[in-house]
Amino acid sequence: MAETDDYKDEIQRLKKRLADVESQSEESPLDTSKFEKQLPSPEATDKATDRKIDAALGTSQKSIVSSERGVGEYAERPSGPVGLDVGTSNVVMAQNKGSKIQMVKQLNAFFTIPQSKFTKKILEQNGVMFFELEGQYYIIGFSAEDFANLFNANTRRPVEKGLLSSKENEGIKIIQAIIGTIIQKPKKFGELICFSVPGEPIEGTAFVAGHESIIKKYLEGMGYTPISINEGLAVVMSEMVDDNFTGIGISMGGGMCNVCLSYLSVPVITFSIQKGGDFIDTMVSHDVGISATKVKGIKEETLDLSVLPTNRIETSLHMHYLDLIHTLIYSIKRVISASDRVPRIADPIPIVLSGGTAMPKGCRESFEMALKQTRLPVDISSVRLAKEPLNTTAKGALVMAVTEA
Numbered sequence: 001m002a003e004t005d006d007y008k009d010e011i012q013r014l015k016k017r018l019a020d021v022e023s024q025s026e027e028s029p030l031d032t033s034k035f036e037k038q039l040p041s042p043e044a045t046d047k048a049t050d051r052k053i054d055a056a057l058g059t060s061q062k063s064i065v066s067s068e069r070g071v072g073e074y075a076e077r078p079s080g081p082v083g084l085d086v087g088t089s090n091v092v093m094a095q096n097k098g099s100k101i102q103m104v105k106q107l108n109a110f111f112t113i114p115q116s117k118f119t120k121k122i123l124e125q126n127g128v129m130f131f132e133l134e135g136q137y138y139i140i141g142f143s144a145e146d147f148a149n150l151f152n153a154n155t156r157r158p159v160e161k162g163l164l165s166s167k168e169n170e171g172i173k174i175i176q177a178i179i180g181t182i183i184q185k186p187k188k189f190g191e192l193i194c195f196s197v198p199g200e201p202i203e204g205t206a207f208v209a210g211h212e213s214i215i216k217k218y219l220e221g222m223g224y225t226p227i228s229i230n231e232g233l234a235v236v237m238s239e240m241v242d243d244n245f246t247g248i249g250i251s252m253g254g255g256m257c258n259v260c261l262s263y264l265s266v267p268v269i270t271f272s273i274q275k276g277g278d279f280i281d282t283m284v285s286h287d288v289g290i291s292a293t294k295v296k297g298i299k300e301e302t303l304d305l306s307v308l309p310t311n312r313i314e315t316s317l318h319m320h321y322l323d324l325i326h327t328l329i330y331s332i333k334r335v336i337s338a339s340d341r342v343p344r345i346a347d348p349i350p351i352v353l354s355g356g357t358a359m360p361k362g363c364r365e366s367f368e369m370a371l372k373q374t375r376l377p378v379d380i381s382s383v384r385l386a387k388e389p390l391n392t393t394a395k396g397a398l399v400m401a402v403t404e405a
C-alpha cells in the first residue's frame, strides 16, 4: 500500500512539474523555422506520391527476416537499394531479398582495452570486431557488450543523444567501423543508400548537418549514392502506406525521440527531443541506486505500464516513462502551435509510435491517455504501435531508397 501511495505522490509531483514547465514556456515564443520544411507545389506532390505509393507498396508489404550481426560474420555487399538506420543504440541495415526484407542489426557501442600482442591474437581467433587506435583496441558492436559485462563496466557510445560530434575523430572512426561490420561496398557502384538522420533538437543547439555530412561522405567513399531521410519520416514511410503517408511518425529510441508531421509523404515539420530510453535508465538508476545497465535490463524484460507498479524500481520506471511521454506530447503541441506552415488537413490524422522505447506493454495506451489531456492543434484519429518497432526506421529508409532509385 505504501508503494502505491508513493506512486500517487510521485504522480502529483510530476503533474506539478509539467504544469510549471508549460506555464514557463508559454511566455517564450518558439522559433519554428528550423523545424519546418518547405512544401513543394501541389502537382509535384501528386506525382511524387503516385510514384512513391507504387514503389512503397511493394516493399512495405513484405515480411521481415531480422538477425543480429554475429561474431565472426562478414559484412555483405548489397545488390539493390539499401536502407540504413543510424540510431543511438543500434545501427540497422535493410535490403530487399526476393519476397522478404532482410534486416541486420549491430549494436552502436564500443569498449576499449589496452593493446598487447597476446590480446590481439585472442581477439582475432575469436572473430571479435575491433580496430587499433592510439595504443588501444576498440572493440565494437555486440562484442563490446560482452566485454563490458566481463569487466563489469558499461559500453560507450559513438553517438550520444543522437548526434555524432564533427570535432571528435574517435567517434567518426568508430561509427564507420560499426557501419562497416554490416555493409561493405555495393556490388554495383553508385547503388542508392538511404540513411536516417535525426531532426533538429527542440532544446539547445546541435549540428545535425555536420552529423549528416560525415555519414554521407563515408558512404560515398564506399561507392554508394547516399540520400538521407528524417527518422520520423522513415516511420511514416514504413507504417502509413494506407494513410497516404499523412500523419505523425514518432521514433522513441535510446538517446532521443524523433517526430515528423508528414503530409502526403512530405515532411512538413520535423524535430527531436534529446530524451529517450537512456534518459529513463539514468534517472531510475539515480532514484534507486542500481546501475543504468541493470535498469535497462529490467525495463526491457519486465516493464508493464498498463498495471500499477509493485516496487520502487517499477514506480520509478513508470514515473520517468510518464515524464518522457508528457514531454514528447507537449513538444509536439508547442512546435505545431507555433508553426504557421501546418496544412489544413480535413480528416483527423494517425500517430504511429516506433523505436525500442515504445515497446513496453501499455506504452501506447499511456501515450493515448496523456494525449487526451493535451489538445493538439491537429485532430488525431488513432495512436498505433509500429509492427516491428526496432526495425521501423530501417524499413522506412529502404522504402525511400526504393522509391528514389
Ligand SMILES: Nc1ncnc2c1ncn2[C@@H]1O[C@H](COP(=O)(O)OP(=O)(O)O)[C@@H](O)[C@H]1O
Binding pocket: 086, 087, 088, 089, 090, 091, 252, 253, 254, 255, 256, 276, 277, 278, 296, 299, 300, 301, 303, 354, 355, 356, 357, 358, 359, 360, 389, 390
Ligand atoms: N522491450 C523493450 N522495452 C523497453 N525498452 C526497450 C525494449 N527494447 C529496447 N528498448 C529500449 O529502446 C532503446 C533503443 O531503441 P532503438 O529504437 O533501437 O534506439 P535508437 O534509434 O536510438 O538506436 C533503448 O533505450 C532500449 O533500452
Ligand SMILES: [Mg+2]
Binding pocket: 085, 086, 087, 088, 231, 251, 253, 355, 393
Ligand atoms: Mg532509431
